[in-house]
Amino acid sequence: MKNSPIYLTALLVATLLLSSCTNDHTADSAATTAGADANASTTHDMAGATHSAMDHAAMGHAAMGHGAAGASEPSPQLTAMNEMMQQMHATTPTGNxxxxxxxxxLEHHKGAVVMADIELRDGQDATMRRMAEQIKADQQQEIRELTAAAARLKSAPANYQPENPADPFSSKMKASMDGMMQDLPQPATDPDLSFNQLMTVHHQSAVDMAQAQLAHGRDPQLKKMAQQMITAQQQEIQQFKAWHAANANKQ
Structure with missing residues (x-):
């Protein structure tokens, strides 16, 4: 039977419409798939970014220590301590x-100078202010000596493994930082008490670092300085503790 022109025309139009619908459906499916892939990629990237941000926030919280819990803002002394620890963490070890x-x-001492300045600005207690003046003077002198030593030893060969947690020097240096972070006291509103408590922890960390240097360092000048730090700061720790016991009413 011969097909009429009208029938052929209708058949052609239907075929074109069906092809168009099929192409549109294919395009829509491709777009949906691409969109899903893009969303998945974005979600993965965001998850990575969120994970990174959480790690950074967690590290910051750890550096602030449990003393910041419940406080709307950290005290100036605690902020100075946190900034000092961040600088120390940013100091990449060389292996010597x-x-x-x-x-x-050097970074540890700079933090002590900032904390002493805050006490001299905000503190009222004569004993704490006198200790702040002495600590600032002593540590500024040692900063100059440490700066000269670092310049002199800049090209010193490696003699320990900073990435090895079992390395004796590396483990002791890390323990000094961990101990300082774990021993941070509860926040104090009184500036003298805040200085007293945080500087006690700060000094103990310096003593621990100096003992690591005595045990594993090789430079005679730095070993002598480390011993001087231990003697002076252990004495000041006892003075801080005696003052704290006599001022238990402060908050």
């Missing part, structure tokens, strides 16, 4: 005990 000790202790 003497050079790395000098550079880490």
């Amino acid at each position: 005990t003497d050079y790395d000790f000098a550079r880490h202790m």
Whole structure:
């Protein structure tokens, strides 16, 4: 039977419409698939970014220590301590005990000077202010000596493994930081008490670092300085503790 022109025309139109619908459906499916892939990629990227941000926030919280819990804002002394620890963590070890000790202790001492300045600005207690003045003077002198030692030892060869947690020097240096973070006291509103408590913890960390240098360092000048730090700061720790016991009413 011959097909009429009208029938052929209708058949052609139907075929074109069906093809168009099929192409549209294919395009829509491709777009949906691409969109899903893009969303998945975005979700993965966001998850990675969120994980990174959480790690950073967690590290910051850990550095602030349990003393920041429940406080709307950390005290100036605690902020100074946190900034000091961030600087110490940012100091990449080279593998030479003497050079790395000098550079880490430099940042540690700079933090003590900032804390002493805050006490001299905000504190009222005569004993704490006198200790702040002495600590600032002593540590500024040692900062100059540590700066000179770091410059002198900049090219010193590696003699320990900073990435090895079992390395004796590396483990002791890490323990000094961990101990300081774990021993941070509850926040105090009184500036003298805040200085007293945080500087006690700060000094103990310096003593621990100096003992690591005595045990594993090789530079005679730095070993002598480390012993001087231990003697002076252990004495000041006892003075801080005696003052704290006599001022138990402060908050």
